[in-house]
Amino acid sequence: MNRTLVLSILSDDKPGVVEALANTIAEHQGNWLESRMSHLAGKFAGILQVNVAEDQLEGLRNALSQLRASQGIEVVTSEAAEAQQEGQDITLQFSLMGNDRPGIIKELSQAFASQHINLDELQTSCSSMPWSGDPMFTAHGLLHIPADVDLDQLQDQLDEISDNLGVDIELGAVEDSVAE
Incomplete structure (x- = not known):
């Protein structure tokens, strides 16, 4: 079964931030889905949705949390909420x-x-x-x-x-x- 994570990313704006994220996600057989990323006031900020197999979930979370110490990239992970019925909205x-x-x-x-x-x-x-x-x-x-x-x-x-x-x-x- 696959799980969906939403990542919040903050780093100094420098080359290689997206590459580090993409490599970490790929190393855990994750699939990069939607993202919004931007340069704001000398910082790189973004949100990202990732799909990953349940048996890779904890390893991916740990690897993402280690990016802060190794590359100065702060990543907060949260499991995606279940979609709600929209009705006639x-x-x-x-x-x-x-x-x-x-x-x-x-x-x-x-x-x-x-x-x-x-x-x-x-x-x-x-x-x-x-x-x-x-x-x-x-x-x-x-x-x-x-x-x-x-x-x-x-x-x-x-x-x-x-x-x-x-x-x-x-x-x-x-x-x-x-x-x-």
Whole structure:
């Protein structure tokens, strides 16, 4: 029987981090599935889903934990949760753009949590506005919305946040490029 692990990875950004992970996983006959990895503030950070035979599970966990001492790569492992039935739930994407300021994600995440909406994906960035040079914050993500959520009420709540924070928030159907 195969088991699925979710790995959280943090290291100084340097060549060979992905290779060290891939070699360790391959040495234990693991299969690298999905991953999201990025360079952030001089660090390499990522999440990774791995499928591995049950008899290799403990060896892989031990080998991954040894990467910290041998190569400075911190790996936290967690066994994947069983998938839940989705029923009639819907998936929408959202985007947010506006002047950067503290509290944007706090307000947005509170609105989603108050409606029992799961934030499936979140990508944020901060850059300069081309016309003024002011800091601009953008966020994009996928929402898993229970069927009983009133979408008009959700939109009203997001419009209120948008007005209070001076940002633009849009909800829409999932585009193919976002869902992949």
